[in-house]
Amino acid sequence: MHETRVRVGLLGCGNVGGALAELLLADGDRIAERTGMVLELRAVAVRSLSRPRAASIPPELLTTDAQAVAADPDLDVVVEVIGGIEPARTLILAALGSGKPVVTANKELLANCGTELFDAAAAAGRDLLFEAAVAGGIPLIRPLRESLAGERIHRVLGIVNGTTNYILSQMAAHGASYQEALAEAQSLGFAERDPTADVEGFDAAAKAAVIAHVAFGARVVAGDVDREGIGAIGADDIVSAHRLGFVIKPLAVIEEVDGAIGVRVHPAMVPAAHPLASVRDSFNAVFVEGEAVGELMFLGRGAGGAPTASAVLGDLLDAAHNLTVGGAGRTPALRAVPRRSIDDLVSAYYLTLEVADRPGVLHAVAGVLGDHSVSVRSMEQEGAAEGARLVFVTHPALERDMQACLQELHALDAVRRVGGLIRVVGA
Ligand SMILES: NC(=O)c1ccc[n+]([C@@H]2O[C@H](COP(=O)([O-])OP(=O)(O)OC[C@H]3O[C@@H](n4cnc5c(N)ncnc54)[C@H](O)[C@@H]3O)[C@@H](O)[C@H]2O)c1
Ligand SMILES: N[C@@H](CCO)C(=O)O
């Protein structure tokens, strides 16, 4: 087979960069045999030359001058796996500006500066590929961009953060406390260095914005995403969810309703029979609902050095192929779209209240719900310390009305605590 040599510059050699370097160095011959592409790792930009690296990385490839790697005319393709906004943004712009395609795993950067970067790629006539940025090793971006390019997608539901899925799964399966489960996720290495990004939903919000780019061509930035973390979910909610036939999952929801795009990230009550309900531990899964194609689910490892490096490798081969035929694949052209506020969401809700256990309380609570046109589908009452815990599931209601109910319920004398309000998704 005719072989094509492609000179690769790597920016960053942490979890993902290190795993990619290992793959290229250990498996290069097999990759070349299979694809006809010889991926030559020619430079690895690192922050510190003295940090221990995998033994197989020749030390002469290492440099602390990332800018020189990005601009090097003797390289063909650049991989950015430093993460964060700067210097990653400047480095990617420099690489594209010097005519090199770029592969990145950086959801945070794409979610904040996607338009600028895609425009730069289009202007350079080079690829900017980012399969690894969402759901790590799971092929998702390419199916959405290519296989489903003409599909009318209605909704994408994703478990796109492994840490929060792990925490909620451990709480449900083993009664682990939130803190215990978070500590385990950190020790297993898939939590972000600052786990706030995971548990407060920032990581999932960035991924949701990137999904909005490829599924809807929508110019959505991370700050546009309605976001709630999992911190308010208690062991009681997990037990109640199970009894009611639900599983609590950390979801990203990206949907088109009446021509407007809604993008939100929050814990959700998913019916136990829905395919996403059985996605446990640190697994990711993305459920796509399309007009012609129907329902699809993508499942696998959304995090970890090796799975993520696998996605980067696929992009590298794609970019290398496009370069050899003198072009680039399709670059997302993002357009401004009407945004659908979460206030306009129509959803069923799970709601818990701790109330005084005395006559008339239920009547007062029902009055507040009824005044806001919220109709109750089921209600359970159980004893709580010196009171009662009420667990409601509503029929579909308007978010704005539900929020107004919460305000009034807080103000009721007999209500001691308004617990979780969790949206039901996938019913
Ligand atoms: N780890 C995962 O599971 C995973 C999954 C999907 C996507 N990603 C994304 O991949 C990217 C990398 O993640 P990671 O887990 O490998 O992070 P990491 O922190 O392990 O690696 C980043 C590396 O970049 C180095 N670095 C920082 N500034 C640099 C500079 N100026 N020049 C050269 N090197 C520099 C750091 O020293 C570090 O070794 C991020 O964008 C992340 O969001 C990671
Ligand atoms: N912290 C992220 C890593 C992958 O992006 C997660 O838990 O999913």
Ligand code: NA
């Ligand atoms: Na992916």
